[in-house]
Amino acid sequence: MRKKRTGISPVGIVLIVLLVVAIFGVGIAALSNQQAYVREARITPTPSITPRTVLITENPAFPTSTPTPLVLQMNSVGIEVKQLQMRLQELGYYSGEVDGQFGGGTRTAVEAFQRQHGITADGIAGESTLALLYNTAAQTFVPTATPSPTPEYSTLSSGAQGEAVKRLQTRLQELGYYTGKVDGDFGKGTKSAVTLFQKQHGLDADGIAGMKTLTMLYSDAAHAIVIIPTPEPIRVLSGSLPMLVNKEHPVDADFVPADLVDLNTYCDSSLVKIKYSGMQAVREATDALIKMLTAAKADGITNWQISAAYRSFADQQDILEENIKSYMEKNGLSRSKAESAARQTVADPGSSEHHTGLAFDMTVPGQTFKFTEQCKWLHEHCWEYGFIIRYTDDKKDITGFLGEEWHIRYVGTEHSMNMKESGLCLEEYLEYVQTE
Numbered sequence: 001m002r003k004k005r006t007g008i009s010p011v012g013i014v015l016i017v018l019l020v021v022a023i024f025g026v027g028i029a030a031l032s033n034q035q036a037y038v039r040e041a042r043i044t045p046t047p048s049i050t051p052r053t054v055l056i057t058e059n060p061a062f063p064t065s066t067p068t069p070l071v072l073q074m075n076s077v078g079i080e081v082k083q084l085q086m087r088l089q090e091l092g093y094y095s096g097e098v099d100g101q102f103g104g105g106t107r108t109a110v111e112a113f114q115r116q117h118g119i120t121a122d123g124i125a126g127e128s129t130l131a132l133l134y135n136t137a138a139q140t141f142v143p144t145a146t147p148s149p150t151p152e153y154s155t156l157s158s159g160a161q162g163e164a165v166k167r168l169q170t171r172l173q174e175l176g177y178y179t180g181k182v183d184g185d186f187g188k189g190t191k192s193a194v195t196l197f198q199k200q201h202g203l204d205a206d207g208i209a210g211m212k213t214l215t216m217l218y219s220d221a222a223h224a225i226v227i228i229p230t231p232e233p234i235r236v237l238s239g240s241l242p243m244l245v246n247k248e249h250p251v252d253a254d255f256v257p258a259d260l261v262d263l264n265t266y267c268d269s270s271l272v273k274i275k276y277s278g279m280q281a282v283r284e285a286t287d288a289l290i291k292m293l294t295a296a297k298a299d300g301i302t303n304w305q306i307s308a309a310y311r312s313f314a315d316q317q318d319i320l321e322e323n324i325k326s327y328m329e330k331n332g333l334s335r336s337k338a339e340s341a342a343r344q345t346v347a348d349p350g351s352s353e354h355h356t357g358l359a360f361d362m363t364v365p366g367q368t369f370k371f372t373e374q375c376k377w378l379h380e381h382c383w384e385y386g387f388i389i390r391y392t393d394d395k396k397d398i399t400g401f402l403g404e405e406w407h408i409r410y411v412g413t414e415h416s417m418n419m420k421e422s423g424l425c426l427e428e429y430l431e432y433v434q435t436e
């Protein structure tokens with residue numbers, strides 16, 4: 001008996017199963033897509049941002065095309081550092097590992113490269129260093145003897161402060177020139193020490209530690225202090241003629257007149273006020289001054305003050321320097337212009353008559369001397385006591401100074417009376433008596 005085929009054939013069942021599976025599968029996929037979309041929407045609420053494409057090229061054959069100037073320095077890392085190290089190695093500057101890490105060794109190599117090529121040796125490979133490095137003109141490393149350290153010197157002078165001054169003081173102390181405190185303040189003591197060092201090393205003895213002085217000071221050529229005995233004081237009144245001091249006849253830097261007295265202790269303060277403590281003058285001249293002011297007092301002329309008397313070479317240096325600085329600060333002049341301006345009124349060290357200890361600047365406290373009765377009396381009577389009015393306007397071409405009505409100079413009565421009578425200034429008088 002023939003089996004009756006009823007219902008669905010086996011092929012049909014397979015097809016149905018396949019169909020069901022397919023429909024079910026699509027449903028699952030759609031569902032999971034749906035879930036994925038929801039999740040992503042939650043995470044990225046602003047879907048408008050489009051991701052950028054970053055293209056990384058690591059082709060060492062093309063190292064130079066960089067959009068921004070490349071700077072390689074300590075702690076830089078990467079392919080460019082590797083290239084730098086390779087190039088430095090090629091040229092003999094670098095012997096470390098080519099690891100793409102910019103460390104101390106790489107920096108030293110960059111510095112050596114820079115130094116040999118005459119550019120600032122800062123150890124930073126910037127645009128110009130890199131350009132030079134990859135240029136065909138880049139030189140291979142030439143080893144040189146280790147150069148002695150060359151510290152950068154900046155000029156130190158009176159008023160300077162800080163570590164550089166401390167170093168200066170320490171060095172001057174080591175060599176025996178400085179005996180003061182190492183306090184970093186460039187004062188009088190430091191200046192004297194610098195001046196002494198300069199004198200003993202054939203340098204300009206200006207007390208300013210400039211390039212030349214500092215280079216000498218820190219070099220092997222710097223020698224310890226050579227003690228020189230204090231020079232014999234000079235008897236300024238021993239000759240038969242007055243001593244002449246001017247621009248053409250300066251005194252030496254170590255010139256000291258004999259027989260100086262301290263004016264504050266030597267003079268009666270009721271007769272004359274001494275403006276500064278420590279002021280000195282030659283005894284004979286001071287005796288004559290006291291005699292003169294006593295006579296003035298008898299005439300009812302009092303209230304005298306001495307503003308200047310003996311000055312050492314170093315004092316005059318200070319005065320000139322202060323004057324120059326004041327011109328620079330107040331008038332905004334350059335150093336050289338301020339110098340020539342100052343030299344109109346301030347004598348160069350060595351050429352001031354105050355070095356003799358025979359000159360006095362007479363003043364009246366708080367008044368312009370020119371218009372005082374004291375000035376009038378002085379110009380009439382100083383001659384009788386051995387003094388002359390040293391600088392007058394009508395002799396400025398000979399003396400080199402404008403009139404100074406306050407400045408008197410002791411020459412002794414014989415000469416002062418002759419000069420009053422003849423009307424000759426000291427330069428003219430000496431020429432006259434010497435050719436007689």
Ligand SMILES: [Zn+2]
Nearest residue numbers: 308360361407
């Ligand atoms: Zn004077």
